[in-house]
Amino acid sequence: VVYVKPKGKKKFPVKGLKPDDPVKTLKRKIEKKTNIPRKKQLLTDKKKKPLERDSKPVKKYGVKNGDTVYVKPVPKKTMTIYVKTPSGKKVTIKEVKPSTSVKEIKKRVEFETHIPAKKQNLRDKNNKPKASMRDSKPIGTYGVKDQDTLTMKKSPIMTVYVKTPKGSKITIRNVKPADSVAKIKKAVKRKTGIPPSKQMLQDKNGKALKD
Numbered sequence: 001v002v003y004v005k006p007k008g009k010k011k012f013p014v015k016g017l018k019p020d021d022p023v024k025t026l027k028r029k030i031e032k033k034t035n036i037p038r039k040k041q042l043l044t045d046k047k048k049k050p051l052e053r054d055s056k057p058v059k060k061y062g063v064k065n066g067d068t069v070y071v072k073p074v075p076k077k078t079m080t081i082y083v084k085t086p087s088g089k090k091v092t093i094k095e096v097k098p099s100t101s102v103k104e105i106k107k108r109v110e111f112e113t114h115i116p117a118k119k120q121n122l123r124d125k126n127n128k129p130k131a132s133m134r135d136s137k138p139i140g141t142y143g144v145k146d147q148d149t150l151t152m153k154k155s156p157i158m159t160v161y162v163k164t165p166k167g168s169k170i171t172i173r174n175v176k177p178a179d180s181v182a183k184i185k186k187a188v189k190r191k192t193g194i195p196p197s198k199q200m201l202q203d204k205n206g207k208a209l210k211d
Helices: 024-033 103-113 181-192
Strands: 002-006 012-014 041-044 069-075 079-084 089-095 119-122 149-154 157-165 169-174
Touching: 002 024, 012 024, 024 041, 024 069, 024 103, 079 103, 089 103, 103 119, 169 181
Parallel strands: 002 069, 079 149
Antiparallel strands: 002 012, 041 069, 079 089, 119 149, 157 169
8 A cells, every 4th residue: 555645635545556667657546546647747745746748657656555645736847936026026037947047047137126146136935046046057946836935135256357557357256345455366376476565556546555
């Protein structure tokens, strides 16, 4: 006997299922009991791991006598999500797939708000992850679902440029507001070979920056 727990409904037993029976057989039995079409069923085990392939025997997914299988609706092919900016504005992003990268979401937010993607620090409704969502990761990696709202915080990471006496422009990335001028000078040395003691850094108004 295997137990089945549809989302929002009571658990019920499914009898006559053999370890070598494919997942599609279990889905047929669930369809008879619940009228949920097989194509609309997403089955997961107790650890929330999906029983992905219909042709695979249930035993390959570790389903044993007395286990409970959970039934959820198949996610929509695309989602609509929202991004709340630091000013409180809510941006609607449509036609999002779980495979859509965080970088792509940021670009679409930039188009709507003119906030540069590099300045966006996106987190989910539970304020996670502690660091910003990584640009290269699919949005589905973070458990984002249809109608979810992401919160944007301004990124504390900056990119600054240093213009040398010869006129060349040096790019210094991953600079934090709390970083010392001495640290910037060390970064300039790595790029140019100019010792920190020989550097006199000024802001855009010509004011000298103290170490």
